[in-house]
Amino acid sequence: xxxxxxxxxxxxxxxxxxxxxxxxxxxxxxxxxxxxxxxxxxxxxxxxxxxxxxxxxxxxxxxxxxxxxxxxxxxxxxxxxxxxxxxxxxxxxxxxxxxxxxxxxxxxxxxxxxxxxxxxxxxxxxxxxxxxxxxxxxxxxxxxxxxxxxxxxxxxxxxxxxxxxxxxxxxxxxxxxxxxxxxxxxxxxxxxxxxxxxxxxxxxxxxxxxxxxxxxxxxxxxxxxxxxxxxxxxxxxxxxxxxxxxxxxxxxxxxxxxxxxxxxxxxxxxxxxxxxxxxxxxxxxxxxxxxxxxxxxxxxxxxxxxxxxxxxxxxxxxxxxxxx
Ligand code: GH3
Ligand code: MG
Ligand code: MG
Ligand code: MG
Numbered sequence: 001x002x003x004x005x006x007x008x009x010x011x012x013x014x015x016x017x018x019x020x021x022x023x024x025x026x027x028x029x030x031x032x033x034x035x036x037x038x039x040x041x042x043x044x045x046x047x048x049x050x051x052x053x054x055x056x057x058x059x060x061x062x063x064x065x066x067x068x069x070x071x072x073x074x075x076x077x078x079x080x081x082x083x084x085x086x087x088x089x090x091x092x093x094x095x096x097x098x099x100x101x102x103x104x105x106x107x108x109x110x111x112x113x114x115x116x117x118x119x120x121x122x123x124x125x126x127x128x129x130x131x132x133x134x135x136x137x138x139x140x141x142x143x144x145x146x147x148x149x150x151x152x153x154x155x156x157x158x159x160x161x162x163x164x165x166x167x168x169x170x171x172x173x174x175x176x177x178x179x180x181x182x183x184x185x186x187x188x189x190x191x192x193x194x195x196x197x198x199x200x201x202x203x204x205x206x207x208x209x210x211x212x213x214x215x216x217x218x219x220x221x222x223x224x225x226x227x228x229x230x231x232x233x234x235x236x237x238x239x240x241x242x243x244x245x246x247x248x249x250x251x252x253x254x255x256x257x258x259x260x261x262x263x264x265x266x267x268x269x270x271x272x273x274x275x276x277x278x279x280x281x282x283x284x285x286x287x288x289x290x291x292x293x294x295x296x297x298x299x300x301x302x303x304x305x306x307x308x309x310x311x312x313x314x315x316x317x318x319x320x321x322x323x324x
Pocket of ligand 3: 198199242243
């Protein structure tokens with residue numbers, strides 16, 4: 001109870017004192033007071049149109065709001081609160097002598113939590129305040145839960161598409177992307193290319209430097225490759241263990257070759273020492289390229305098969321060999 005913070009908005013000092021005393025007697029001790037104008041401008045930071053930025057530290061659990069006030073009508077203030085993104089979730093209890101049908105209907109339509117008739121009875125006030133606070137806690141709990149679920153969901157979705165070691169797209173992401181881009185290129189009459197990279201003698205690298213160092217190299221290679229194929233229709237993915245793949249939408253064979261040459265240059269610049277490699281003192285890759293203009297009767301898998309065959313040929317030589 002002690003931690004609940006309640007704002008009393010009433011133009012009459014006497015009314016505010018009564019409410020404060022009744023609440024205080026029931027253990028509510030974090031109580032703020034304001035008249036209509038002070039609440040609007042100072043407390044909520046709202047301007048005449050009801051837009052504005054509430055105080056940063058505004059941490060209210062409940063507002064008790066009078067209707068008849070000289071400077072601003074409680075119903076109007078309530079309307080502004082309820083239309084403000086950061087304020088609308090604070091429950092409002094109208095506390096007023098104005099009990100016309102119209103006021104009653106209007107404030108409940110605006111979304112107030114409750115309505116208390118002046119003169120206020122302490123038992124009633126505290127029962128309604130307690131109920132409103134309980135509801136608010138429940139709503140807060142649900143909102144936190146929903147937020148946590150949504151965040152977990154986003155994380156899962158990210159994880160489902162991202163390779164855990166390198167942080168680039170994973171195989172599944174590649175499959176989806178290729179399917180999508182294949183159809184788009186077919187529609188637009190554009191070519192599409194796949195470039196399949198495989199690190200040369202990587203098992204030997206691990207044998208010399210250990211798996212952890214091998215993992216580091218995979219991350220470096222992934223980063224280098226990502227710098228090269230970064231246009232909107234491009235994707236760099238980890239295809240398997242030490243295999244990476246480019247999807248280059250809109251690229252033909254020649255275009256893909258240029259991109260791959262840049263990739264090989266980037267990997268050369270990494271200058272990862274690989275003394276055990278039979279072909280080079282540095283780490284090298286082999287690459288198979290395949291490009292096609294998608295048309296009915298052709299499938300993405302065919303493109304992949306061709307890139308795989310080209311890679312196999314490149315592997316006969318290794319040492320940054322590219323076969324198209
Ligand atoms: P090649 O030149 O014929 O490609 O020889 P290679 O040794 O690279 O090829 P192979 O397919 O025989 O072996 C791939 C190696 O890649 C096996 C494994 O030790 C290593 N590897 C695969 N995934 C990972 C990984 O996540 N981390 C590390 N450190 N090594 C991996
Ligand atoms: Mg009043
Ligand atoms: Mg391999
Ligand atoms: Mg290999």
